[in-house]
Amino acid sequence: MSVAGRVAGVLEAFLPGDVRLTLTEICRRAGIPLTTGHRLVGELTAAGFLERLPDGPYRIGTRLWRIGAQAAGPRGLRELALPYMAELYAATRENVQLGVLLGDRVLCLERLRGPHSVPVVSRVAGELPLHSTGVGKVLLAYAPEALTERLLAAPLPAYTPGTITDPARLRAELAEIRRTGMAHTQEEMTIGACSAAAPVRGPGEEVVAALSVVAWRHSADLRRLDPAVLEAARGLSRDLADLD
Amino acid sequence: MSVAGRVAGVLEAFLPGDVRLTLTEICRRAGIPLTTGHRLVGELTAAGFLERLPDGPYRIGTRLWRIGAQAAGPRGLRELALPYMAELYAATRENVQLGVLLGDRVLCLERLRGPHSVPVVSRVAGELPLHSTGVGKVLLAYAPEALTERLLAAPLPAYTPGTITDPARLRAELAEIRRTGMAHTQEEMTIGACSAAAPVRGPGEEVVAALSVVAWRHSADLRRLDPAVLEAARGLSRDLADLD
Numbered sequence: 021m022s023v024a025g026r027v028a029g030v031l032e033a034f035l036p037g038d039v040r041l042t043l044t045e046i047c048r049r050a051g052i053p054l055t056t057g058h059r060l061v062g063e064l065t066a067a068g069f070l071e072r073l074p075d076g077p078y079r080i081g082t083r084l085w086r087i088g089a090q091a092a093g094p095r096g097l098r099e100l101a102l103p104y105m106a107e108l109y110a111a112t113r114e115n116v117q118l119g120v121l122l123g124d125r126v127l128c129l130e131r132l133r134g135p136h137s138v139p140v141v142s143r144v145a146g147e148l149p150l151h152s153t154g155v156g157k158v159l160l161a162y163a164p165e166a167l168t169e170r171l172l173a174a175p176l177p178a179y180t181p182g183t184i185t186d187p188a189r190l191r192a193e194l195a196e197i198r199r200t201g202m203a204h205t206q207e208e209m210t211i212g213a214c215s216a217a218a219p220v221r222g223p224g225e226e227v228v229a230a231l232s233v234v235a236w237r238h239s240a241d242l243r244r245l246d247p248a249v250l251e252a253a254r255g256l257s258r259d260l261a262d263l264d
Numbered sequence: 265m266s267v268a269g270r271v272a273g274v275l276e277a278f279l280p281g282d283v284r285l286t287l288t289e290i291c292r293r294a295g296i297p298l299t300t301g302h303r304l305v306g307e308l309t310a311a312g313f314l315e316r317l318p319d320g321p322y323r324i325g326t327r328l329w330r331i332g333a334q335a336a337g338p339r340g341l342r343e344l345a346l347p348y349m350a351e352l353y354a355a356t357r358e359n360v361q362l363g364v365l366l367g368d369r370v371l372c373l374e375r376l377r378g379p380h381s382v383p384v385v386s387r388v389a390g391e392l393p394l395h396s397t398g399v400g401k402v403l404l405a406y407a408p409e410a411l412t413e414r415l416l417a418a419p420l421p422a423y424t425p426g427t428i429t430d431p432a433r434l435r436a437e438l439a440e441i442r443r444t445g446m447a448h449t450q451e452e453m454t455i456g457a458c459s460a461a462a463p464v465r466g467p468g469e470e471v472v473a474a475l476s477v478v479a480w481r482h483s484a485d486l487r488r489l490d491p492a493v494l495e496a497a498r499g500l501s502r503d504l505a506d507l508d
Contacts, residue, residue, distance in 0.1 A: 032331065085339075088332020089332060090279070106350075127326075
């Protein structure tokens with residue numbers, strides 16, 4: 021393994037979302053000896069990429085956050101999406117999410133929420149399943165057929181009693197999403213939460229992201245969210261087309 | 265220089281906010297020979313930390329964004345601040361900013377904006393001057409005396425005709441900010457924009473951040489923003505105290 025590869029391994033140990041890791045945990049995850057790890061972690065701490073807590077463990081440093089924030093993909097899409105997301109929040113006071121396809125998961129690029137939004141499992145830069153979330157079902161509906169078939173062939177994990185785990189039912193729902201251009205969930209990922217999601221299209225009409233509102237289940241008719249979500253997704257799609 | 269230090273240097277070349285850099289630019293900024301740079305950039309690209317564009321230059325990759333997003337400082341403060349910021353946006357439809365002191369600048373941790381918000385110079389993970397922005401004047405008003413004196417002793421750059429460049433006037437205004445607990449700007453950083461900002465306090469009552477609304481200058485009386493900004497900053501301060 022190259023030294024840059026080892027450095028990458030140390031930093032990637034934090035990717036699953038762990039705020040703090042001990043030196044031993046970092047080395048085990050990175051698959052490097054403790055002596056190598058000790059030296060690399062020390063150098064990365066000196067560079068401000070890691071920070072050492074008074075009681076011993078390490079966490080990702082603000083300096084790395086600043087560099088990562090320059091990433092063109094998430095930054096560009098977020099910058100364009102934010103005005104639409106902010107308006108969706110103002111109209112609903114609920115969670116507003118932007119996700120893209122990453123392998124066979126959703127990568128959450130941004131999430132706005134307010135003091136009264138329903139608690140949800142997503143977090144910025146975290147992953148969500150495709151078959152049980154609004155943004156996920158949208159991305160799955162427009163995903164390459166090979167991905168859809170692979171996902172439908174494997175067991176579909178149930179996160180709540182409402183999660184769709186029957187491949188035939190999910191297949192029918194994906195067809196319906198393509199027909200209507202909207203996806204909905206009803207307590208399929210989180211008890212108490214429902215969502216409405218719509219596709220965001222790139223300059224060539226391909227689906228590049230999904231935008232959703234995740235709201236309290238009891239907040240009246242879910243379909244009332246549709247026009248606002250659809251308008252936001254279409255506005256963002258137009259902006260992306262204009263970039264081209 | 266250690267290899268980890270060289271890796272840090274390559275990644276830091278992107279810190280000033282450049283979306284794309286050529287290999288030559290990266291090596292010049294990192295102060296490393298082209299051959300070393302070529303190898304490191306190749307390894308970092310293989311690890312997904314950098315992405316190579318079809319026409320040659322490199323940019324920060326989504327993988328590094330994901331790792332950087334785990335940084336405890338920005339992430340923790342943002343998570344707590346976001347509900348207050350979202351409500352401030354809904355109430356004003358203007359730019360809502362969260363900044364912390366970084367050396368003698370403001371580091372912008374988060375910024376919400378909508379389709380009709382006044383255009384501003386700030387960007388997430390970017391820096392702003394202390395003496396000419398709302399968040400900056402708040403942070404400067406409560407900064408260690410040594411920092412204030414150092415800043416006041418040097419020439420204060422003018423960004424607009426409204427920027428305060430007279431040290432005595434700035435000093436008087438900082439005292440007024442400490443007295444009222446609010447800072448205001450009137451086209452001091454950007455023509456057409458004004459702002460209202462308030463301090464966010466940590467568990468020990470120390471000022472740890474500043475929250476602001478940056479609005480169109482012509483949007484009536486600036487003082488009308490004060491109650492909402494103050495309420496949000498106090499709410500966030502209470503949440504930070506509860507964490508302790």
